[in-house]
Amino acid sequence: MKFNIKKIAPQLLTLLFVILVFGFFSYNAQLNMENRGIDFGYGFLSQESSFDVQFSLIEYDGSHSYFRAYLVGLLNTILVSVIGIILATIIGVIVGIARLSSNYLIKNTAAFYVEFFRNIPLLLQIFFWYFAALRALPLPQDTESIMGVFYLTIKGLFIPAFIWENFNIFLYSIIAAVVSIVVIKNYARRKQENEGKQIPVFLISIGLLLILPLLSFLIGGVSLSFEIPVLKKLAKTSYIYEGGVGIPPELIALTLALSLYTATFIAECVRAGIQGVGKGQKEAAASIGLNPNQILKLVVMPQALRIIIPPTTNQYLNLTKNSSLAAAIAYPDLVLVFAGTALMQTGKAIEIVSITMLTYLSLSLSISVLMNWYNKKIAIKEK
């Protein structure tokens, strides 16, 4: 390779500039912190946090460390993001397809939904769902049950808890079912490629998923019982449900707001994807005798997905990052627990904000990697 100073010089200068700017800021920060007697260090992570968190997926209370509190916040962020992404995808796909419907009512309802929800700031929507829901929901003692076991109250949604016996056997039966479905699917594909015969894989899969777990109940000794929430009196006018699982209204409001908002963008991605498949493709598929379902499944969707996935990845990233608005309505996510309470109790602003930023970066990059892998998998494979 020929050394070309004219080509390299601008790159070097840029690099130098970036290093100088970073150096200047970190030197300044160091100097200022020294002058003001602020220590820098991550040692606080192992100290006792001494604050409680409303709701956590792992065992936690104030006697655990700040690092544990960080994990609590991180898991809560992941929880709301995963539920949000799943719900947003389901709503988005349905609305996206509905927007292309030939039915006037369905088409316009979907269009109205998209235009309405994507043009209102998300924070306002979160406040709306939270405070509107709080005002609208009944107190625990005034609540009518849903099907006798669910209770939707101002203090949250209370659902029965599952109490399993021999849960591992049940789990094995599910794994066994999934493995056999994969095997059958591969066999069916080979059979179709070699002999042109089709096997009803879908029906067999459903059958396996039902029969194997059922067998685990009948002969595997698995049993399942429910613990139904019971009303408990705290004071003359205040009640709470005990037993079962309580889902806090903060989580419900946040999930609802995030998924309804993000679904509008996903719906547009889906619509664009489907419309992006050439009309000729559908006509060609119809001309070789495929029925409408097969056209959608075998011809349109595989091509549309390639258009849909990249912009949808962006929406997943947005949803994850937007979940940090949780702090406004007391959902204990990473920002509220770690960059909020923990930051205040320790005063380690630079350390905690840097950890939080790195965490969101890693979350976003992980989602990106996963979606890029999927995108590659469904991309056209030139033979």
Add this chain to the structure above:
Amino acid sequence: MFKIVKQLTSLVAVFAVLFAFTTETMAAKKSKTLKNTQKKGFVRCGVSQGLPGFSNADAAGNWTGVDVDVCRAVAAAVLGDASKVKFTPLSAKERFTALTSGEIDVLSRNTTWTLSRDADIGLTFVGVNFYDGQGFMVRKNSGINSVNDFKDGISACTNIGTTTELNMRDFFNSKGISYEPVAFEKADEVVAAYDAGRCDTYTTDKSGLAAQRTKMSNPDDHMVLPETISKEPLGPVVRQGDAVWEDIVRWSLNTMIEAEEYGITSANADMMKTSDNPAIKRLVGAEGELGAAFGLDNEWSLRIIKQVGNYGESYERNIAAPGILPDRGPNQLWTKGGILYVPPAR
């Protein structure tokens, strides 16, 4: 001849430079924050985002409250005009960073003085302008009359980033009660959620409870329980490392309290110059040279009393008159059964 002149000039130049350096260090000794404040012409003061009685802005943007008055006192002392304050509303989360990063020079935002805050994060507490304690608010019809009526499963709304979260844990743990903490970033959301019925109780400093109760949709439906579960000495804070500025803020606050002790008010301050009591004369600048130590003139304390008033006037105007906490409780002078006791100004 020419050589001598040249040497002389260089000598003069050297002395001039040396002199310039010495005057510069003298001025720098005076306090960098003081110098910057006088150059800017206003005191940069961090306050709350709206806590009636302590720091609250009206519709026209005029700030009032006992915390606000501390900043006004500092402005009166160093700039001669109590109105020359630039207020920056801060959340509990932002307040210390704003101070340590130099965005504000005084933090007067109902901030609890604790060991870790004082020692750890580059802050210095200069005194206490309100002795508070954490309490609980409940609905009157709930039948809860004392913290002993709390039962397992109670939900408590509060703010994040305050000592409240820690006290609450200590309290419920010591009682062996399991509870659901619902912690919001801003006070307005805490009030809204508690008011809607999300929580059985709302916990924060008692002064805060009294002030926020006035914001409820129906204030008479709520009451504050008699128990106090913590010590919350609230006071102004400055950055570590500027001893002179620290002294100025400390003694501006002390002046207000001592003025009340000696019966000096905004109305009679000028007349007190001819008092027989030397302590009073010192406080109104008619005797001694107390301002010199801060690099201020001798009437700095007189201006505080005349323009802002003494502590009692400030309390009456901001907290008692609006009906927030008419009973001064511990925030009464030591001579009248309270615990307000400041070192003598001499």
